[in-house]
Amino acid sequence: MMKFTAIANANIALVKYWGKRNKELILPQNSSISVTLDGLNAVTTVEFDDKYDKDIFILNGKEQTENELERVISTLNIVRDLANIQTKAKVSSNNNFPTAAGLASSAAGGAAIALAATKAAGLDFSKEKLSIIARRNSGSASRSVEGGFVEWLKGEKEDGSDSFGKQIAIEDHWPEFRIIATILTTKEKKIKSRVGMAKTVENCPYYKCWLASIDEDLDKVRKGILEKDFTTVGQIAEQNAIKLHALMFTTKPAIIYWLPETLKMVHLIPEWREQGLECYFTIDGGPQVKIICLEKDVEEIKKRLSDINEIKEIHVSKPGSAAKTIEEHLF
Amino acid sequence: MMKFTAIANANIALVKYWGKRNKELILPQNSSISVTLDGLNAVTTVEFDDKYDKDIFILNGKEQTENELERVISTLNIVRDLANIQTKAKVSSNNNFPTAAGLASSAAGGAAIALAATKAAGLDFSKEKLSIIARRNSGSASRSVEGGFVEWLKGEKEDGSDSFGKQIAIEDHWPEFRIIATILTTKEKKIKSRVGMAKTVENCPYYKCWLASIDEDLDKVRKGILEKDFTTVGQIAEQNAIKLHALMFTTKPAIIYWLPETLKMVHLIPEWREQGLECYFTIDGGPQVKIICLEKDVEEIKKRLSDINEIKEIHVSKPGSAAKTIEEHLF
Numbered sequence: 212m213m214k215f216t217a218i219a220n221a222n223i224a225l226v227k228y229w230g231k232r233n234k235e236l237i238l239p240q241n242s243s244i245s246v247t248l249d250g251l252n253a254v255t256t257v258e259f260d261d262k263y264d265k266d267i268f269i270l271n272g273k274e275q276t277e278n279e280l281e282r283v284i285s286t287l288n289i290v291r292d293l294a295n296i297q298t299k300a301k302v303s304s305n306n307n308f309p310t311a312a313g314l315a316s317s318a319a320g321g322a323a324i325a326l327a328a329t330k331a332a333g334l335d336f337s338k339e340k341l342s343i344i345a346r347r348n349s350g351s352a353s354r355s356v357e358g359g360f361v362e363w364l365k366g367e368k369e370d371g372s373d374s375f376g377k378q379i380a381i382e383d384h385w386p387e388f389r390i391i392a393t394i395l396t397t398k399e400k401k402i403k404s405r406v407g408m409a410k411t412v413e414n415c416p417y418y419k420c421w422l423a424s425i426d427e428d429l430d431k432v433r434k435g436i437l438e439k440d441f442t443t444v445g446q447i448a449e450q451n452a453i454k455l456h457a458l459m460f461t462t463k464p465a466i467i468y469w470l471p472e473t474l475k476m477v478h479l480i481p482e483w484r485e486q487g488l489e490c491y492f493t494i495d496g497g498p499q500v501k502i503i504c505l506e507k508d509v510e511e512i513k514k515r516l517s518d519i520n521e522i523k524e525i526h527v528s529k530p531g532s533a534a535k536t537i538e539e540h541l542f
Numbered sequence: 543m544m545k546f547t548a549i550a551n552a553n554i555a556l557v558k559y560w561g562k563r564n565k566e567l568i569l570p571q572n573s574s575i576s577v578t579l580d581g582l583n584a585v586t587t588v589e590f591d592d593k594y595d596k597d598i599f600i601l602n603g604k605e606q607t608e609n610e611l612e613r614v615i616s617t618l619n620i621v622r623d624l625a626n627i628q629t630k631a632k633v634s635s636n637n638n639f640p641t642a643a644g645l646a647s648s649a650a651g652g653a654a655i656a657l658a659a660t661k662a663a664g665l666d667f668s669k670e671k672l673s674i675i676a677r678r679n680s681g682s683a684s685r686s687v688e689g690g691f692v693e694w695l696k697g698e699k700e701d702g703s704d705s706f707g708k709q710i711a712i713e714d715h716w717p718e719f720r721i722i723a724t725i726l727t728t729k730e731k732k733i734k735s736r737v738g739m740a741k742t743v744e745n746c747p748y749y750k751c752w753l754a755s756i757d758e759d760l761d762k763v764r765k766g767i768l769e770k771d772f773t774t775v776g777q778i779a780e781q782n783a784i785k786l787h788a789l790m791f792t793t794k795p796a797i798i799y800w801l802p803e804t805l806k807m808v809h810l811i812p813e814w815r816e817q818g819l820e821c822y823f824t825i826d827g828g829p830q831v832k833i834i835c836l837e838k839d840v841e842e843i844k845k846r847l848s849d850i851n852e853i854k855e856i857h858v859s860k861p862g863s864a865a866k867t868i869e870e871h872l873f
Contacts, residue, residue, distance in 0.1 A: 416755035416785065417748045424747035453796055454747065457788035465784055467809065471802030478798065 214258035215330035219322035219534035221251040221308070222354045223390055223493060223501055225448040226428045227455040228363065229421070230412040236371040237350045240412065241425040244362045244379065244432050245354040248390055249531030253316065255304040255323035257287075257331040263299035270304050270320075286324050286348045294332035302328075308392075308526065321345045321352025322534045330536055338533065342375035358382045358533035360436045362429070382530035385439050389509055391502040393516060394524040395472045402466050404496040411462040421458050445491035445503050449480075452493040459496075468497050472521035476500040483515065545589035546661035550653035550865035552582040552639070553685045554721055554824060554832055556779040557759045558786040559694065560752070561743040567702040568681045571743065572756040575693045575710065575763050576685040579721055580862030584647065586635040586654035588618075588662040594630035601635050601651075617655050617679045625663035633659075639723075639857065652676045652683025653865045661867055669864065673706035689713045689864035691767045693760070713861035716770050720840055722833040724847060725855040726803045733797050735827040742793040752789050776822035776834050780811075783824040790827075799828050803852035807831040814846065 228243035268275045268283040275283070283302050291297060302324060306316045325345035329336050336344075338356050346353035346363075353375055354361045359382040366374030411418055428451050435443035459466035469477070473494065480492045480502065490504040490512060504512055509527055516522055559574035599606045599614040606614070614633050622628060633655060637647045656676035660667050667675070669687050677684035677694075684706055685692045690713040697705030742749055759782050766774035790797035800808070804825065811823045811833065821835040821843060835843055840858055847853055 417751045417788065420748045420751035450792070450794060450796075454792050457748065457792045461781070461785050461788045463781060465781075465812070467805075469805060470809075471805050474798075474800060474802050474805045478801075481796070 213331045213333065214256060214260075215327045216254060216256040216537045217323045217326035217330070217534055218252050218254045218537055219319045219326065219352075219355045220247045220249060220358070220531035221253075221316065221319040222247045222351065222361065222531075223392075223495065224351065224354070225432050225444060225493065225503075226425065226451050227495075228350055229455055229458060230408045230418065231350070232365075233369070233371070234409070236374075237346050238371050238374050239350060239363065239365045241422055242363060242365040242429055243351075243354070244360065244429060244436075245351070246360050246388065246390060247355060247358050247382065247531040247533070248392075248528040249382070250528050251308045251319065251392070251526060251531075253304055253306045253319035253323045254537070255302065255320060255327045257300055257302050257324065257327040259296065259298040259300045259331050261298060263301055266299050267301045268304075269302070271306060282348060283324065286321075286344065287328060289344055289347060290325075290328040290332050290334070293329070294334055296332060300328070300331070317349040318351040318355045321348035322355035324348060325352070325356065326534045326536060339375050339377075341534070343371060346371070346374060346376075356534050359384060359530050362433065379433055379436050382532055384530075385436065386529060387506040388441075388530055389504050389506055390528045391504060391509065391512060391516070392526045392528065393476070393500050393502065393522050394526075395470065395476075395498055395500065395521050396523070402468075402496075407459060407462065407466045407496065410464075410466070411458055415458055415462045417458050417461050421454060424454065441489065441505055445489070448493050448503055449491040453477075456494060468494070470498040473498045473500055475519075475521065479519075483512075488512070488515075544662045544664065545587060545591075546658045547585060547587040547868045548654045548657035548661070548865055549583050549585045549868055550650045550657065550683075550686045551689070551862035552579045552584075552647065552650040553577060553682065553692065553862075554579060554723075554826065555682065555685070556763050556775060556824065556834075557756065557782050558826075559681055560786055560789060561739045561749065562681070563696075564700075564702070565740070567705075568677050569702050569705050570681060570694065570696045572753055573693060573696040573760055574682075574685070575691065575760060575767075576682070577691050577719065577721060578686060578689050578713065578862040578864070579723075579857075579859040580713070581859050582639050582650065582723070582857060582862075584635055584637045584650035584654045585868070586633065586651060586658045588631055588633050588655060588658040590627065590629040590631045590662050592629060594632055597630050598632045599635075600633070602637060613679060614655065617652075617675065618659060620675055620678060621656075621659040621663050621665070624660070625665055627663060631659070631662070648680040649682040649686045652679035653686035655679060656683070656687065657865045657867060670706050670708075672865070674702060677702070677705060677707075687865050690715060690861050693764065710764055710767050713863055715861075716767065717860060718837040719772075719861055720835050720837055721859045722835060722840065722843060722847070723857040723859065724807070724831050724833065724853045725857075726801065726807075726829055726831065726852050727854070733799075733827075738790060738793065738797045738827065741795075741797070742789055746789055746793045748789055748792050752785060755785070772820065772836055776820070779824050779834055780822040787825060799825070801829040804829045804831055806850075806852065810850075814843075819843070819846075 222245040230240040553576040561571040
């Protein structure tokens with residue numbers, strides 16, 4: 212058998228995914244749109260070999276058990292079924308950014324393992340098929356197989372064969388687009404997205420209205436990306452993020468990822484806009500605030516961020532490329 | 543003509559009012575339930591006299607113009623029509639708590655002027671009729687005419703004659719019930735509720751879901767009050783407050799009254815509950831957090847609040863009495 216290494220970038224949703232219609236297959240209740248984030252990546256090596264009598268998963272140098280291992284085994288099983296093999300594997304993965312702090316490390320990792328595992332099993336799949344395998348590892352991973360701007364189509368079919376990440380535009384379509392990820396805390400969040408979204412679907416009074424409002428957001432952001440209409444993309448992305456968090460807040464029990472420092476940024480960024488600095492925020496399932504801006508304003512924003520004590524770290528990303536295997540490991 | 547002084551307490555909604563179906567008559571989209579707050583009051587004197595050639599309004603010692611004056615004139619006009627008089631009036635009002643900082647000073651003031659003005663005009667109205675007059679001054683004032691626990695019925699009629707505050711239980715029904723109002727800032731809020739709620743009705747994607755969810759909250763809180771079921775009343779009131787703010791957050795432009803210190807309290811109070819101290823929070827159209835608790839826990843909560851630097855001031859209120867005229871001014 213073979214050993215392959217793949218690299219995949221994280222992504223940040225501009226129109227968010229929240230809630231599954233099928234937990235087993237990870238089929239979402241709504242489509243979502245993301246930008247792939249250059250430089251925030253997972254590098255994952257999969258080696259199928261008879262020398263292993265069980266699957267092993269090493270994440271950032273640490274052997275994993277329970278949930279993290281189970282998720283990897285589940286992906287390996289899908290790949291083994293497709294390749295018609297039984298061989299156990301060793302999977303090693305490294306992220307270059309903090310795990311579980313609201314930067315979708317699972318998205319990068321899920322896309323990287325889908326690519327590395329299929330290649331290592333001798334399979335050569337289309338991005339569409341890879342995205343479906345990645346989706347079953349972690350929903351948002353379906354959007355990290357492709358580069359640039361990606362829409363994860365919710366699909367209609369029960370088997371999930373039409374629910375995958377479809378590229379809206381390549382990374383070079385809008386090279387000035389930037390995401391500045393600010394890290395306010397590296398503490399792990401209490402509630403995993405998986406658990407939170409199940410509760411929302413079950414009991415949130417606003418969930419129906421969320422779903423009813425998403426198609427309009429998708430249409431505007433998709434069109435905004437194609438036309439490079441920054442104001443539309445930024446406005447809708449910011450409103451969509453607030454709408455997502457309002458949904459979490461009204462779930463029972465309340466899911467409040469925002470910290471006081473998150474709220475400080477939520478007030479500050481619209482003030483910067485009023486001052487003529489056009490930027491928007493988005494927030495995922497965690498306290499971190501990501502700023503959506505254009506290349507020309509990155510320096511000014513970085514300057515302002517450097518005055519905010521609560522910010523521990525920042526990462527500036529342009530639209531990133533698709534998941535790929537790394538050449539030197541191929542041979 | 544005569545001069546009358548009335549005193550009315552503020553109130554805090556346990557199930558909130560947000561959005562009008564008729565702006566002119568101040569008819570709400572949904573019913574709401576409040577507790578009248580003992581000791582947080584407005585004292586208002588109305589004197590109709592031929593010596594005045596225009597209406598004058600003095601609030602906390604300062605002569606008012608524009609919006610505040612217009613609102614008083616509008617109430618005086620309603621009363622003059624009912625009494626069939628044309629006489630101008632001088633209105634003086636004093637609140638014993640900060641105005642426009644999220645403690646419903648307009649509720650206490652609206653109820654006090656309704657009572658003082660009708661009495662001064664020689665009218666002797668039922669609480670129901672007074673509540674309707676108070677409602678047209680400020681929506682939530684309709685709930686400050688009665689004491690104890692009050693439901694402002696949204697009503698069905700176009701003329702608003704069935705939209706008034708109806709007592710659910712008198713103040714002595716549940717004398718252990720307490721509201722601790724914490725004051726985190728005395729800065730005036732940027733967005734007036736009146737303007738904010740109009741925007742929500744116009745463009746908030748969650749407004750339909752808010753309205754669809756309110757009857758259940760009303761039923762549970764009404765029943766909870768009658769049965770003195772603190773857990774139910776507290777839980778639903780807290781969820782309803784979060785739901786209201788989620789509604790405001792998702793209005794365009796976003797109405798975010800929460801400050802970092804508000805969010806700190808929003809995280810802290812559920813933690814206190816986990817530690818066995820049963821209390822809940824509610825928040826109105828401002829940054830201030832009000833704690834809902836029982837008399838037995840007031841001292842412990844006060845102790846904990848004294849360790850929070852962001853809290854400038856607190857007021858503890860038991861259920862308060864109905865608006866009344868003050869005896870010594872009657873003669």
